[in-house]
Amino acid sequence: MIKVQNLQKVFTTEEVETTALNGVNLEIQDAEFVAIMGPSGCGKSTLLNILGLLDAPTTGSYNLYGTEVAKMTESQRVAYRKGVIGFVFQSFNLIDELNVYENVELPLLYLKVSASERKRRIEELLLRLNLMHRKKHFPQQLSGGQQQRVAIARAIVAKPRLILADEPTGNLDSKNGEEVMNLLQELNKEGTTIAMVTHSQHDASYAHRIINLFDGNIVTENYSTAMEK
Amino acid sequence: MLKNYFLVALRNVMRNRVYTFLNVFGLALGIACGLIAFWFIRFQTSYDSFHENKDRIFQVTTLFIADKPYPNRGVPPPMSEAVRKEMPNLKASMCVERSGRLLAVLDANGKVSKKFQSDSTSGAFIEPHYFEIFTFPWLVGKYSSMGKPDKIALSEKLAKKYFGKENPIGKVIRLDNEINLEVVGIFANIAENTELRHEFYISFETLKSHKEYEYGGPPIKSWGGVNSNTYCYALFPQHVSLATMKPQMDALTKKYHPKEYKTFQHYFVPFRDIHFIEDYQNNVIPVRWLWIMASIGAFLILTACFNFINMATAQAMRRAKEVGVRKAIGGSNSQIFYQFMTETGIIVFFALVIGIGLGALVLPNMNVWLKINLWASSVQWADGIMWLLLVCLFVVVTALAGTYPALVLAGFKPIIALKGSVSTRQIGGVSLRRILIVFQFVWIQLLLICMLIINQQMTFMQTADVGYNKSGVVTINIPQPQKLQQETFRQRMMQIKGIENLSFCLFTPTANSMNTTNIRYHTRPKDEIWSISTKPYDIHFLDTYGLKLVAGTNIPKSDTLNGYLVLWRCEKLAHWFFAKSYRPCSHILLQRLLLSSRYSLQYLELRQYYARDRNALVVLLP
Numbered sequence: 032m033i034k035v036q037n038l039q040k041v042f043t044t045e046e047v048e049t050t051a052l053n054g055v056n057l058e059i060q061d062a063e064f065v066a067i068m069g070p071s072g073c074g075k076s077t078l079l080n081i082l083g084l085l086d087a088p089t090t091g092s093y094n095l096y097g098t099e100v101a102k103m104t105e106s107q108r109v110a111y112r113k114g115v116i117g118f119v120f121q122s123f124n125l126i127d128e129l130n131v132y133e134n135v136e137l138p139l140l141y142l143k144v145s146a147s148e149r150k151r152r153i154e155e156l157l158l159r160l161n162l163m164h165r166k167k168h169f170p171q172q173l174s175g176g177q178q179q180r181v182a183i184a185r186a187i188v189a190k191p192r193l194i195l196a197d198e199p200t201g202n203l204d205s206k207n208g209e210e211v212m213n214l215l216q217e218l219n220k221e222g223t224t225i226a227m228v229t230h231s232q233h234d235a236s237y238a239h240r241i242i243n244l245f246d247g248n249i250v251t252e253n254y255s256t257a258m259e260k
Numbered sequence: 261m262l263k264n265y266f267l268v269a270l271r272n273v274m275r276n277r278v279y280t281f282l283n284v285f286g287l288a289l290g291i292a293c294g295l296i297a298f299w300f301i302r303f304q305t306s307y308d309s310f311h312e313n314k315d316r317i318f319q320v321t322t323l324f325i326a327d328k329p330y331p332n333r334g335v336p337p338p339m340s341e342a343v344r345k346e347m348p349n350l351k352a353s354m355c356v357e358r359s360g361r362l363l364a365v366l367d368a369n370g371k372v373s374k375k376f377q378s379d380s381t382s383g384a385f386i387e388p389h390y391f392e393i394f395t396f397p398w399l400v401g402k403y404s405s406m407g408k409p410d411k412i413a414l415s416e417k418l419a420k421k422y423f424g425k426e427n428p429i430g431k432v433i434r435l436d437n438e439i440n441l442e443v444v445g446i447f448a449n450i451a452e453n454t455e456l457r458h459e460f461y462i463s464f465e466t467l468k469s470h471k472e473y474e475y476g477g478p479p480i481k482s483w484g485g486v487n488s489n490t491y492c493y494a495l496f497p498q499h500v501s502l503a504t505m506k507p508q509m510d511a512l513t514k515k516y517h518p519k520e521y522k523t524f525q526h527y528f529v530p531f532r533d534i535h536f537i538e539d540y541q542n543n544v545i546p547v548r549w550l551w552i553m554a555s556i557g558a559f560l561i562l563t564a565c566f567n568f569i570n571m572a573t574a575q576a577m578r579r580a581k582e583v584g585v586r587k588a589i590g591g592s593n594s595q596i597f598y599q600f601m602t603e604t605g606i607i608v609f610f611a612l613v614i615g616i617g618l619g620a621l622v623l624p625n626m627n628v629w630l631k632i633n634l635w636a637s638s639v640q641w642a643d644g645i646m647w648l649l650l651v652c653l654f655v656v657v658t659a660l661a662g663t664y665p666a667l668v669l670a671g672f673k674p675i676i677a678l679k680g681s682v683s684t685r686q687i688g689g690v691s692l693r694r695i696l697i698v699f700q701f702v703w704i705q706l707l708l709i710c711m712l713i714i715n716q717q718m719t720f721m722q723t724a725d726v727g728y729n730k731s732g733v734v735t736i737n738i739p740q741p742q743k744l745q746q747e748t749f750r751q752r753m754m755q756i757k758g759i760e761n762l763s764f765c766l767f768t769p770t771a772n773s774m775n776t777t778n779i780r781y782h783t784r785p786k787d788e789i790w791s792i793s794t795k796p797y798d799i800h801f802l803d804t805y806g807l808k809l810v811a812g813t814n815i816p817k818s819d820t821l822n823g824y825l826v827l828w829r830c831e832k833l834a835h836w837f838f839a840k841s842y843r844p845c846s847h848i849l850l851q852r853l854l855l856s857s858r859y860s861l862q863y864l865e866l867r868q869y870y871a872r873d874r875n876a877l878v879v880l881l882p
Binding site: 086106109112126128137 | 275
């Protein structure tokens with residue numbers, strides 16, 4: 032379970048202090064699919080970054096699967112998120128110098144998984160995502176949808192418990208977007224917790240719960256009607 | 261993981277060709293320059309390192325003490341015999357060098373079949389011990405046969421040149437049209453890095469049995485004079501130090517110079533040091549040059565590293581996003597650090613390979629371009645030290661050039677990097693890069709200025725007016741002819757079309773070689789404690805070289821030594837002749853000097869003075 036209490040994030044530059052998150056309280060259950068919505072600058076991405084251990088909160092507590100992570104140093108956070116959290120970005124963020132196979136392999140390399148195990152897992156995943164024939168292609172040779180599928184493959188290859196997606200369909204047409212959302216839903220059904228930032232009501236409708244942020248605070252939480260059990 | 265580092269690095273290198281090209285070539289140029297400096301030092305310090313007994317070889321030198329000490333590499337010709345007699349545990353050999361010998365190959369009937377002038381190939385008169393002291397292995401024959409007169413040994417190269425495929429042993433070579441020498445042996449070709457670059461050796465006994473032969477030095481049994489090309493080498497027994505031998509050498513000096521031992525002394529000097537001691541050599545490389553070269557090389561490599569750091573950190577912005585992604589998907593700081601170090605390593609490796617290639621291409625031309633002989637003519641690929649240096653260079657340059665950019669990149673905060681909003685402050689700030697650039701520019705400009713100055717100096721040396729006409733004058737070495745032969749030779753030569761003038765002289769006007777002599781001004785009771793160098797010429801000398809007299813007229817033709825010319829601005833004579841003003845005036849003409857030298861004691865009248873050289877006197881050949 033993920034439990035965030037009274038989370039605050041203040042960005043300080045030389046002259047201005049900006050409060051991005053102002054006492055957020057949130058619980059996400061295992062295998063839950065949560066969509067985070069809100070206008071630009073409301074703190075969605077900041078929340079996602081803190082949830083993903085890419086950033087630390089200024090104050091407050093963050094309990095991730097039973098461990099308090101709010102006060103961790105950067106290197107501790109890196110060590111902790113390895114294999115536990117997978118990221119899907121709006122702009123895919125594949126590494127241009129690596130081909131599909133190598134991009135998907137990267138998290139496993141950082142986790143020091145054996146070569147044979149890597150091969151088994153990657154090939155299984157590429158088959159499932161219908162990317163096997165693109166194995167040797169480089170990102171720039173793929174369509175947007177394919178790139179995002181590779182990015183998802185990379186996010187889930189290490190079998191993380193939590194996937195954080197930051198507008199995963201933002202750069203895709205509706206058909207490809209649909210495909211990606213179906214994939215995320217599928218993963219969620221297999222037991223992966225998903226937190227997704229989105230502007231799209233349609234995408235949000237895939238989630239169990241929609242959290243609306245405004246000025247660094249959660250203003251409403253709705254359980255999605257379409258997906259309600 | 262390592263494979264992945266390499267893959268990414270290689271693909272990055274290929275993708276950013278311009279960046280890679282600039283970086284690789286910047287580093288490669290630095291490395292090539294560093295290698296050229298290294299090869300210079302390596303060649304210089306390897307001089308005579310191949311002799312098995314290299315640390316036990318000493319040269320006997322002379323120290324004349326007059327107004328100041330005058331060290332001389334030469335010794336009186338009987339020195340080796342005296343060393344062997346007084347210090348029986350030492351091996352010693354004379355080595356009388358002089359280039360420009362005439363060698364002629366005789367056929368079976370004793371007629372000259374081929375003539376050679378050994379102007380570029382030098383030779384020496386030696387004793388058999390020479391080959392026990394130095395490691396010059398004989399391929400054919402035994403060096404003990406060099407104990408007899410009229411024997412010659414040739415290098416493999418020279419033997420091939422003179423005799424082709426014929427067996428040279430037993431063949432006869434005529435030296436300077438005077439002495440017939442029997443070829444008794446062939447020794448292995450000599451290395452470039454030796455002070456003793458002799459292509460042939462003649463037995464020293466030859467000089468003893470042909471006393472009339474003019475070898476260039478004092479009489480062979482005389483302790484009275486020193487020729488600066490007459491050397492004596494000695495081999496110390498094992499575990500005997502220079503300090504223990506010094507008293508014995510002092511005793512020898514006293515015994516053989518009973519009256520002059522305070523002003524005419526002899527010392528042992530470690531043979532391998534001779535190469536670096538300015539007192540004994542004309543074109544010596546002082547040890548400080550090695551340090552200068554080493555620091556120039558090191559600084560050039562450092563500059564190339566700084567250049568790399570600048571380019572890599574500037575480039576870091578472009579890689580920020582990649583770093584962010586890698587961190588987000590689980591890459592730790594150290595994993596990212598090593599990835600960028602691997603990239604630097606690959607660039608440095610390419611740079612090293614190209615640098616070595618460039619260096620190896622340039623090296624054979626260094627001596628040619630600079631008209632000097634300070635480098636080996638080719639790369640010694642088997643040199644273990646060089647490979648060790650290259651490995652060290654790889655590690656050090658990679659660490660130096662790569663660490664900082666890799667630390668900067670690995671230190672990016674993942675969210676900032678992902679957003680692509682990395683600022684210049686995060687890549688080390690402008691100030692550090694400014695410092696590096698300033699260092700680079702200052703250092704390179706300093707080197708450029710040095711280069712321009714050196715170039716100007718070289719141009720000056722090559723084009724400066726030396727006071728005579730250098731172009732169109734050809735110098736030919738000939739054996740010293742009799743007076744009558746000389747005149748006949750001159751007449752025959754003058755008949756050749758194109759020859760305008762001809763002069764016999766012992767040395768060219770600005771040659772380094774010289775004879776020195778004591779001197780006495782006619783109003784003074786004793787010789788001066790300093791000596792002066794003399795250069796004998798005949799009366800055609802002024803016309804041949806186009807020398808202009810500042811005052812007076814040329815010395816009249818005569819059969820005896822009857823006058824001399826003194827160089828204008830001759831410092832040592834200035835206070836008598838010029839009253840330090842150096843202004844030519846008629847009253848100095850016809851002043852007399854007493855010269856005591858090989859030209860016997862004689863008062864000469866000062867007739868003229870010319871040119872703007874220093875400390876030399878011109879004497880006409882008798």
